[in-house]
Amino acid sequence: MSSTTVACQPWVALSAFVVIVYFSVRNVMWIRSIELPSGGKGSGYLGARARIWFRECTASFEDALAATSVGPDALTYSQIFVALAAGMAFACGAMFIGGWLVIAAGTMDVMDGAIARRRGGGTTRGAFIDSVVDRYAELLVYAGLAVYFRNSWVIWVIGLALFGSVMVSYARARAEALGANCQVGGAQRPERIVLLGFGAFLSDIAAHVWCAWTGVFSHALLAIALVAMAAIANLTALGRIRWATHHLSGTG
Numbered sequence: 001m002s003s004t005t006v007a008c009q010p011w012v013a014l015s016a017f018v019v020i021v022y023f024s025v026r027n028v029m030w031i032r033s034i035e036l037p038s039g040g041k042g043s044g045y046l047g048a049r050a051r052i053w054f055r056e057c058t059a060s061f062e063d064a065l066a067a068t069s070v071g072p073d074a075l076t077y078s079q080i081f082v083a084l085a086a087g088m089a090f091a092c093g094a095m096f097i098g099g100w101l102v103i104a105a106g107t108m109d110v111m112d113g114a115i116a117r118r119r120g121g122g123t124t125r126g127a128f129i130d131s132v133v134d135r136y137a138e139l140l141v142y143a144g145l146a147v148y149f150r151n152s153w154v155i156w157v158i159g160l161a162l163f164g165s166v167m168v169s170y171a172r173a174r175a176e177a178l179g180a181n182c183q184v185g186g187a188q189r190p191e192r193i194v195l196l197g198f199g200a201f202l203s204d205i206a207a208h209v210w211c212a213w214t215g216v217f218s219h220a221l222l223a224i225a226l227v228a229m230a231a232i233a234n235l236t237a238l239g240r241i242r243w244a245t246h247h248l249s250g251t252g
Contacts, residue, residue, distance in 0.1 A: 103194075
């Protein structure tokens with residue numbers, strides 16, 4: 001978050017920002033135009049429309065993969081390598097690249113399930129492997145962030161965000177193992193991926209602009225995104241624990 005030897009490139013950053021805003025506005029209009037099925041509000045902060053939009057955006061990639069011999073397990077395992085690359089990018093301060101790699105890893109996580117369903121449905125083995133790989137992927141990404149922020153107070157925030165993310169997943173897995181379908185809460189995995197991915201590459205853009213004005217190259221925007229993630233992840237975990245405690249109260 002302090003001064004670094006990174007060269008400021010404000011005009012490149014502003015150009016990237018303009019392109020991102022342009023496509024963001026177009027996609028927001030597309031999302032708002034999506035008609036939901038009856039009663040389909042969806043769960044999480046992103047909502048059902050954003051999830052439908054994402055599936056429409058990736059449909060052509062799913063079609064192409066389904067026509068090949070690439071299996072869902074290959075996509076699942078590949079997610080680890082993409083997450084490792086994201087963690088390494090974060091550790092080196094390449095937040096723009098790291099942010100997009102986080103989103104790429106999350107996209108692969110969604111598509112492996114879609115490919116499995118197209119080929120006759122997922123298996124319990126596949127679901128287990130997918131969950132384990134998701135946790136490894138999160139750990140690799142947070143490890144890279146911890147390396148970069150190792151001399152900053154942000155490392156404590158990273159620890160809280162990781163703790164919350166793990167507990168969100170654990171609370172759901174444990175509740176469902178006991179017979180309760182626990183999918184409540186706003187900060188589910190897609191929300192966390194979007195917040196971290198977008199927070200990272202937008203932070204890199206902001207850092208170049210900020211550096212041009214002040215001479216200080218700071219990833220304060222990413223720190224804010226991590227604070228937000230730590231807060232909503234832990235609130236979601238506590239919400240799931242409370243929900244599961246209530247719905248499992250009658251079991252012995």
